[in-house]
Amino acid sequence: MKWSDAHITDVLVIGAGLAGERVAIEAAQEGHQVTILSLVPPRRSHSTAAQGGMQASLGNVAMGYGDNPDIHFEDTVKGSDWGCDQEVARMFVELAPVAVRQMSYWGVPWSRVAPGKRTLPDGVEVEELQEKAGLIAQRQFGGTAKWRTCFAADGTGHVLQYAMDSVVVKLGVAVHDRTEAISLIHDGERCCGAVAVSLRDGTLRPYLAKATVIATGGYGRIYGASTNAVINEGTGMAIALDTGAVPLGNMEAVQFHPTGIVPANILVTEGCRGDGGYLLDKNLHRFMPDYEPVKKEVASRDVVSRWMVHHMRRGFGVDSPYGPHLWLDIRHLGEEHICTNLREVHTICENFLGIDCVSALIPVRPTQHYSMGGVRTNKHGHAYHLAGLFAAGEAACWDLHGLNRLGGNSLAETIVAGMVVGERVTAFVREHPLHFSFSLVAEAVRVQQARLDDLRSRSRGSEDVYQLRKAMEETLLEKVGIFRTGEALGEALLTLTELYRRSQNLRLRSSGLGPNPELFAALRLPGMLRLALCIVHGALARTESRGSHYREDFPHRDDENWLKRTLAYWPEGAEAPRLEYEDVKITELPPGDRGYGGMPISGD
Amino acid sequence: MADRLLTLEIFRYNPLTPNIPPRMQAYQLRETPGMSLFIALNQLREEQDPSLMFDFVCRAAVCGSCAMLINGRPNLACKTLTQDLPDKITLMPLPVFRLVGDLSVDTGVWFRDLSLRTESWIHTDKTFEAQGLEERMDNPTALSIYEAERCIECGCCIAACATANMRADFMGAAFLNRIARFLIDPRDERPAAQVFEVVGTDEGVFGCIGLMACDDLCPMEIPLQGQLAFVRRKMALAGLWGK
Ligand SMILES: Cc1cc2nc3c(=O)[nH]c(=O)nc-3n(C[C@H](O)[C@H](O)[C@H](O)COP(=O)(O)OP(=O)(O)OC[C@H]3O[C@@H](n4cnc5c(N)ncnc54)[C@H](O)[C@@H]3O)c2cc1C
Numbered sequence: 078m079k080w081s082d083a084h085i086t087d088v089l090v091i092g093a094g095l096a097g098e099r100v101a102i103e104a105a106q107e108g109h110q111v112t113i114l115s116l117v118p119p120r121r122s123h124s125t126a127a128q129g130g131m132q133a134s135l136g137n138v139a140m141g142y143g144d145n146p147d148i149h150f151e152d153t154v155k156g157s158d159w160g161c162d163q164e165v166a167r168m169f170v171e172l173a174p175v176a177v178r179q180m181s182y183w184g185v186p187w188s189r190v191a192p193g194k195r196t197l198p199d200g201v202e203v204e205e206l207q208e209k210a211g212l213i214a215q216r217q218f219g220g221t222a223k224w225r226t227c228f229a230a231d232g233t234g235h236v237l238q239y240a241m242d243s244v245v246v247k248l249g250v251a252v253h254d255r256t257e258a259i260s261l262i263h264d265g266e267r268c269c270g271a272v273a274v275s276l277r278d279g280t281l282r283p284y285l286a287k288a289t290v291i292a293t294g295g296y297g298r299i300y301g302a303s304t305n306a307v308i309n310e311g312t313g314m315a316i317a318l319d320t321g322a323v324p325l326g327n328m329e330a331v332q333f334h335p336t337g338i339v340p341a342n343i344l345v346t347e348g349c350r351g352d353g354g355y356l357l358d359k360n361l362h363r364f365m366p367d368y369e370p371v372k373k374e375v376a377s378r379d380v381v382s383r384w385m386v387h388h389m390r391r392g393f394g395v396d397s398p399y400g401p402h403l404w405l406d407i408r409h410l411g412e413e414h415i416c417t418n419l420r421e422v423h424t425i426c427e428n429f430l431g432i433d434c435v436s437a438l439i440p441v442r443p444t445q446h447y448s449m450g451g452v453r454t455n456k457h458g459h460a461y462h463l464a465g466l467f468a469a470g471e472a473a474c475w476d477l478h479g480l481n482r483l484g485g486n487s488l489a490e491t492i493v494a495g496m497v498v499g500e501r502v503t504a505f506v507r508e509h510p511l512h513f514s515f516s517l518v519a520e521a522v523r524v525q526q527a528r529l530d531d532l533r534s535r536s537r538g539s540e541d542v543y544q545l546r547k548a549m550e551e552t553l554l555e556k557v558g559i560f561r562t563g564e565a566l567g568e569a570l571l572t573l574t575e576l577y578r579r580s581q582n583l584r585l586r587s588s589g590l591g592p593n594p595e596l597f598a599a600l601r602l603p604g605m606l607r608l609a610l611c612i613v614h615g616a617l618a619r620t621e622s623r624g625s626h627y628r629e630d631f632p633h634r635d636d637e638n639w640l641k642r643t644l645a646y647w648p649e650g651a652e653a654p655r656l657e658y659e660d661v662k663i664t665e666l667p668p669g670d671r672g673y674g675g676m677p678i679s680g681d
Numbered sequence: 682m683a684d685r686l687l688t689l690e691i692f693r694y695n696p697l698t699p700n701i702p703p704r705m706q707a708y709q710l711r712e713t714p715g716m717s718l719f720i721a722l723n724q725l726r727e728e729q730d731p732s733l734m735f736d737f738v739c740r741a742a743v744c745g746s747c748a749m750l751i752n753g754r755p756n757l758a759c760k761t762l763t764q765d766l767p768d769k770i771t772l773m774p775l776p777v778f779r780l781v782g783d784l785s786v787d788t789g790v791w792f793r794d795l796s797l798r799t800e801s802w803i804h805t806d807k808t809f810e811a812q813g814l815e816e817r818m819d820n821p822t823a824l825s826i827y828e829a830e831r832c833i834e835c836g837c838c839i840a841a842c843a844t845a846n847m848r849a850d851f852m853g854a855a856f857l858n859r860i861a862r863f864l865i866d867p868r869d870e871r872p873a874a875q876v877f878e879v880v881g882t883d884e885g886v887f888g889c890i891g892l893m894a895c896d897d898l899c900p901m902e903i904p905l906q907g908q909l910a911f912v913r914r915k916m917a918l919a920g921l922w923g924k
């Protein structure tokens with residue numbers, strides 16, 4: 078390695094989605110030098126794809142009057158099935174309104190309250206008051222007592238990311254896009270940056286920093302069917318796990334969104350149901366009121382997804398060449414509403430299903446969507462056991478979501494966490510000078526260079542990266558899904574362990590030179606398999622049902638034994654994670670009934 | 682239709698192996714129902730040629746990563762279904778932008794530069810009050826800002842633009858649309874003259890020769906022609922047109 082290639086900065090942010098950019102802004106505003114790494118230009122990050130909205134208890138609309146942080150707090154804790162950290166949730170609900178308003182100040186064209194009377198799809202008449210005219214409008218999302226989700230027409234994530242990036246551009250923060258962090262540089266106690274590979278030419282470069290932040294989003298693509306962007310491969314979590322020092326929290330908590338379209342697995346937003354859409358079965362019967370008389374289609378996602386699969390297992394699914402599905406019906410919302418507030422849904426249906434959802438039903442089924450688990454941090458976003466390493470956003474387990482996240486709470490989390498963690502990063506950088514040893518950096522680069530050289534030499538190995546990857550995706554999809562059993566999880570564990578072994582033996586079919594996609598896929602695969610193994614081991618060990626983690630063989634929530642967070646460590650050279658547990662912090666709201674999702678749901 | 686044998690002719694060039702010159706390479710592929718170019722290209726990569734370079738991110742036509750010339754016309758590959766194309770499909774990288782390799786081009790750097798040149802952020806003397814209410818705005822104004830903000834920076838309008846293909850510094854429809862977005866926004870306090878300093882040049886509105894390919898091709902269906910007219914009108918009102 079040439080030392081002239083090294084890039085030195087105060088703060089290294091890995092990830093240019095909403096969370097990463099918000100951290101970067103906080104540090105840059107305080108005058109620190111910040112460098113952001115990203116697989117893609119920031120505005121193409123996955124945050125851009127969020128359609129639905131961002132929760133904050135503004136109480137601006139008729140169905141949200143009287144809302145406040147306390148009610149948002151209660152919804153979030155219930156949504157998490159009491160798995161979240163209540164101190165974090167409290168901080169979050171208090172700051173979410175500030176975050177929404179600051180984004181408005183930075184240019185987000187939030188949809189606004191138009192005063193007057195209107196009739197909701199279920200016949201209820203509401204009046205938006207004159208005194209609220211022009212304030213930020215809010216819609217309903219699942220699992221909430223009040224309408225609280227702020228939105229910008231049909232493209233909330235897009236406008237948030239563009240406004241956030243405009244501030245990054247204004248502040249002159251350096252963004253190195255098409256650059257992938259592939260390992261952290263650390264000595265077991267202190268992190269001092271990362272080794273990254275350029276996706277433009279396949280060369281390596283060390284980045285040295287006083288503080289390093291992982292904001293790399295979710296890992297959805299390790300599942301065979303996911304609503305996530307194709308770049309969501311979890312590499313940020315994987316490199317944290319690889320340190321051996323930093324644990325991943327609650328990796329078994331995987332969210333399935335009720336409405337991925339079939340067969341493309343593209344998401345149509347929860348706003349469809351929030352705005353009054355129905356779920357129908359093959360007899361065009363609206364079945365959710367049968368299971369959830371109060372919340373109906375807008376119970377939390379884990380609950381709705383479970384009832385949907387349950388209903389299909391009972392034989393009420395619509396048969397298709399791609400397996401059974403159900404229908405989402407938004408026709409009664411009317412063309413005008415669909416073509417403004419749900420326009421993206423309309424376009425997706427047109428482009429990927431060839432249907433007009435103003436008059437046609439949308440084929441949907443629950444699809445992998447979100448990772449509650451991630452790099453375990455304290456409430457300030459500092460990773461466990463490694464000074465100078467922070468995490469924020471979907472890549473982190475802060476832990477706002479426990480075993481199930483509420484819709485609209487993720488966009489809000491990315492920005493609120495960006496503010497909170499950004500402040501801590503700034504303080505850390507102020508107090509800690511750059512500190513690294515030459516030999517440590519040289520060794521970190523050497524190890525990664527050896528991996529690249531080995532793959533490019535094609536002198537050993539026999540395994541095909543795409544075949545192994547497909548096997549991993551299918552195993553998770555079939556055996557580590559919405560309904561879990563000890564037996565299926567055990568099988569998945571054996572298969573994934575075997576795949577992990579084989580992934581040490583990859584052989585490229587192409588040269589691996591330049592920006593070679595096969596080489597990059599080969600670099601990622603072992604880390605992805607380690608994440609998969611953390612999910613399976615965690616799920617097998619958690620002998621209860623809580624939030625998105627539902628064990629048919631242990632169908633009850635077990636507060637006595639499992640009011641706990643799983644911590645998965647990966648010891649060097651191991652084939653399985655070491656699991657430890659910590660108590661969940663209950664500060665305000667003791668465990669109780671969620672008010673929806675009565676258990677057990679029998680599997681068939 | 683569904684079991685057609687498709688021929689994809691794809692532009693190949695890896696800048697890191699310059700001894701292998703740019704070329705068109707043909708691949709054959711069995712069409713499946715509902716196949717998009719996202720599915721087709723990934724299948725080619727996984728089964729036939731793992732070195733094939735192209736960019737997809739959202740694969741849902743919202744992130745702007747996958748624009749390319751599809752039988753000569755710029756469009757998003759992820760939302761292009763093979764059933765709408767003939768048996769023979771030619772794929773080329775977008776012109777104007779720097780080539781990364783094969784079908785992959787560097788739109789990110791280009792668009793960041795556009796943001797810098799147009800100073801695409803809200804300019805205001807107000808400070809943010811964390812404890813106050815948000816500033817009010819009427820919903821139609823919010824929606825019209827949103828309409829311009831829907832641009833996903835895919836580069837189709839630039840690739841289709843005759844002027845942009847001839848002059849490297851011409852910023853094209855994405856640029857004018859961006860100007861319109863900030864002109865509409867009451868939060869941006871820039872005086873019109875300051876905005877028009879950037880627009881009223883040959884790199885800006887005067888460079889446009891009115892072919893309007895951009896308007897036909899925008900995958901987001903942003904009314905680019907309307908936005909151009911809006912910017913011109915605003916300039917006339919400010920007495921700056923042709924100055
Ligand atoms: C289709 C869809 C719709 C959604 N809708 C909503 C919604 O309406 N409301 C809501 O609250 N939530 C929604 N979510 C969830 C929410 O959008 C995400 O959780 C959130 O945007 C994640 O933001 P992030 O900043 O953590 O990560 P991301 O936006 O995913 O950004 C990750 C960044 O990290 C970079 N990166 C990744 N790995 C590396 C690496 N190894 N090296 C360098 N860079 C790397 C990427 O390039 C990217 O810039 C939705 C999710 C999906 C899938």
Ligand code: FES
Nearest residue numbers: 738740745747759
């Ligand atoms: S992949 Fe995002 S627009 Fe095509």
